[in-house]
Amino acid sequence: MKYGIITADQELYTKRLIYFLKFNFHKPDCVIQVTNSFFHRIKRNLNLRAVVSILKAQTSERVSSSAKPSTDHLARYLESLGITIPDISLVQACKNEGIPLFTTNDLHSGKTCELLRRSELDLLINAGGGIFKSCIIDTVRIGILNAHMGLLPDMRGMNVLEWSIFYERKLGVTVHIIDRGIDTGDILSFKPISIEKGDSISDLRDKTGIANFELFSEVLIDFKTDSLTRRKQSPEMGLQYFVMHPRLRSCVERKLRDMSADKSSIPIN
Amino acid sequence: MILRLILHPSLFKVTARHIFGIPLKIAGNKDHLESAMEWLSLSQEITGTGGSAASFGFESGWALPYPETSGYIISTFLRYSSFVNDPGYLERAIRMGDWEIEIQLPSGAVRGGSGINDYPIVFNTGMVILGWADLYKTTNDKRYLDAAVKASDWLCSISDNDGKWARYTYNGIPHAYHSRVAWALFVMADLTSSDLYRETALRNIRWILSLASDNGWIDLMGFSQDELPLTHTIAYTLRGLLESSHYLEGDLKQQVRGLVISNSERIFLKYEKRKRHPNASPEYLAGRFNAKWQSAASFSCLTGNAQIAIIWLKVYRINSDARLLNAALKILDQLKEVQDISSSNRGIRGGIPGSFPIWGDYMPWSYPNWATKFFADALILQEELMKPLEQR
Numbered sequence: 001m002k003y004g005i006i007t008a009d010q011e012l013y014t015k016r017l018i019y020f021l022k023f024n025f026h027k028p029d030c031v032i033q034v035t036n037s038f039f040h041r042i043k044r045n046l047n048l049r050a051v052v053s054i055l056k057a058q059t060s061e062r063v064s065s066s067a068k069p070s071t072d073h074l075a076r077y078l079e080s081l082g083i084t085i086p087d088i089s090l091v092q093a094c095k096n097e098g099i100p101l102f103t104t105n106d107l108h109s110g111k112t113c114e115l116l117r118r119s120e121l122d123l124l125i126n127a128g129g130g131i132f133k134s135c136i137i138d139t140v141r142i143g144i145l146n147a148h149m150g151l152l153p154d155m156r157g158m159n160v161l162e163w164s165i166f167y168e169r170k171l172g173v174t175v176h177i178i179d180r181g182i183d184t185g186d187i188l189s190f191k192p193i194s195i196e197k198g199d200s201i202s203d204l205r206d207k208t209g210i211a212n213f214e215l216f217s218e219v220l221i222d223f224k225t226d227s228l229t230r231r232k233q234s235p236e237m238g239l240q241y242f243v244m245h246p247r248l249r250s251c252v253e254r255k256l257r258d259m260s261a262d263k264s265s266i267p268i269n
Numbered sequence: 270m271i272l273r274l275i276l277h278p279s280l281f282k283v284t285a286r287h288i289f290g291i292p293l294k295i296a297g298n299k300d301h302l303e304s305a306m307e308w309l310s311l312s313q314e315i316t317g318t319g320g321s322a323a324s325f326g327f328e329s330g331w332a333l334p335y336p337e338t339s340g341y342i343i344s345t346f347l348r349y350s351s352f353v354n355d356p357g358y359l360e361r362a363i364r365m366g367d368w369e370i371e372i373q374l375p376s377g378a379v380r381g382g383s384g385i386n387d388y389p390i391v392f393n394t395g396m397v398i399l400g401w402a403d404l405y406k407t408t409n410d411k412r413y414l415d416a417a418v419k420a421s422d423w424l425c426s427i428s429d430n431d432g433k434w435a436r437y438t439y440n441g442i443p444h445a446y447h448s449r450v451a452w453a454l455f456v457m458a459d460l461t462s463s464d465l466y467r468e469t470a471l472r473n474i475r476w477i478l479s480l481a482s483d484n485g486w487i488d489l490m491g492f493s494q495d496e497l498p499l500t501h502t503i504a505y506t507l508r509g510l511l512e513s514s515h516y517l518e519g520d521l522k523q524q525v526r527g528l529v530i531s532n533s534e535r536i537f538l539k540y541e542k543r544k545r546h547p548n549a550s551p552e553y554l555a556g557r558f559n560a561k562w563q564s565a566a567s568f569s570c571l572t573g574n575a576q577i578a579i580i581w582l583k584v585y586r587i588n589s590d591a592r593l594l595n596a597a598l599k600i601l602d603q604l605k606e607v608q609d610i611s612s613s614n615r616g617i618r619g620g621i622p623g624s625f626p627i628w629g630d631y632m633p634w635s636y637p638n639w640a641t642k643f644f645a646d647a648l649i650l651q652e653e654l655m656k657p658l659e660q661r
Contacts, residue, residue, distance in 0.1 A: 251659060
């Protein structure tokens with residue numbers, strides 16, 4: 001089985017994923033890096049209102065990413081396994097590991113499709129590659145794997161970790177196959193995560209990274225051993241959620257603080 | 270117009286911001302609400318009558334007082350008076366209600382158009398009844414109830430057998446947004462125990478349901494049959510149905526609520542999916558929709574957006590779907606981004622334009638009083654609904 005990883009602006013995460021999967025005997029056959037730069041986004045949306053909208057999105061991304069978790073949970077987890085992540089670029093890491101790295105500045109360009117077609121991949125792991133159109137989806141034989149930060153099919157779309165806390169639903173990660181809808185492809189596996197004392201939203205987001213890695217590894221084994229079960233979703237199941245307004249996000253942060261204040265570990269159902 | 274823009278920097282600034290899509294900085298809700306209420310107060314003072322000027326226009330300045338919208342602005346003044354505990358706004362509401370009584374037609378109907386015209390209009394009558402009913406509930410002054418009863422009697426006397434109002438209507442056609450008139454009659458039936466009011470309102474709601482297609486679209490939601498409905502009149506229709514549903518029972522109640530909830534979800538999904546980047550804020554909601562619920566305008570009808578926010582907030586209160594609350598917070602932020610609360614021009618300061626951009630199809634180059642009214646109503650409701658979440 002031949003598989004690759006596709007990423008956009010998630011260099012550290014991808015590097016960690018490569019070393020983790022290699023540690024678990026699943027070294028990827030290639031990595032595709034989409035250099036979806038700020039300037040390319042501006043170029044593609046050449047009108048002022050679009051530029052303002054992108055600038056606002058850029059600012060909100062910076063604001064949410066500036067809320068760092070108290071601990072780098074993923075790094076600690078990798079350390080506990082004895083995996084060392086060298087302080088080098090993704091390009092250098094791929095070179096060192098002998099993994100072909102392809103770069104493209106447009107995910108949906110003919111060049112990218114052609115590149116993927118030529119690679120003849122069975123599976124592609126999405127490590128923050130973006131939203132995939134059918135021209136990309138169709139190039140991978142089995143499909144593109146995505147780790148979604150919530151329980152599917154109930155919680156589709158954006159900020160589902162926050163929405164799960166808001167509604168006191170089960171927290172965790174679902175790995176599914178990407179299809180043409182939003183988080184509507186076949187479900188492969190779910191791993192719950194629990195809230196621990198002092199956890200913030202950023203802590204929980206960071207912890208989902210651990211679940212992503214473990215799930216990807218488990219799913220790859222299942223694919224290799226032909227023991228994977230795919231659960232179909234129908235569009236009527238579940239709801240699609242959207243980016244949470246800062247005022248509701250503050251309510252969620254407060255709720256999380258209250259929930260994690262006294263207890264050492266809180267399961268949510 | 271160009272000369273006016275050159276001579277008036279405040280008008281030029283608004284135009285430039287709309288050309289380049291530059292949003293204003295958002296302040297606290299309290300500041301936006303206060304500023305909107307000050308604009309509405311000024312719109313009343315400027316007429317010297319008790320009624321609120323229909324709009325502030327770039328070319329024509331303040332318009333004549335508008336009986337229809339003054340009617341429902343009464344309710345906004347009352348709500349705000351109790352929200353911030355300011356009796357000044359109760360006095361304003363009373364002055365407005367008294368003016369409406371002064372100009373009520375002998376038949377009991379409310380006059381059409383802005384200024385003092387001699388022709389009655391069904392919709393306007395319903396809107397003023399809502400204001401009088403709220404005033405009566407607040408002050409217990411029977412004059413308001415009597416005026417509302419006279420107006421309700423007139424509405425019942427001209428209702429068609431099938432429930433629609435086809436005479437004395439805007440553009441001479443029946444409208445689905447007369448659901449708001451039915452709502453006014455339900456309120457009056459509640460206050461007076463009148464079976465006639467209740468039956469007339471019920472017939473109208475059944476007639477509106479007969480206009481609904483399988484996809485939830487309701488015919489005759491627009492101002493005329495030649496143009497697609499604005500979100501303003503779509504929201505009028507849905508709000509009238511939603512408020513009427515409180516007075517219904519059994520299957521009919523479920524049917525009406527189901528229609529409102531499914532349509533408000535359709536509009537919510539249209540809004541949330543209109544974005545250039547998954548993390549970006551949604552674009553402005555289109556100002557018109559077609560019968561397939563497709564966006565059908567390049568401008569946004571801002572008063573419609575405020576009214577849609579109210580519907581989302583009210584549906585959230587019914588079904589606890591916080592996605593609708595979330596969307597309402599976002600669409601209200603967009604309205605705050607076009608509400609200039611520090612303009613040197615008092616016609617602009619605190620007001621909400623009819624369209625974005627300001628030259629859009631709906632009330633171009635002007636600030637209609639109902640846009641600011643619905644915006645203020647939405648902010649008050651938002652605060653009421655956020656309070657329990659933020660106190661948890």
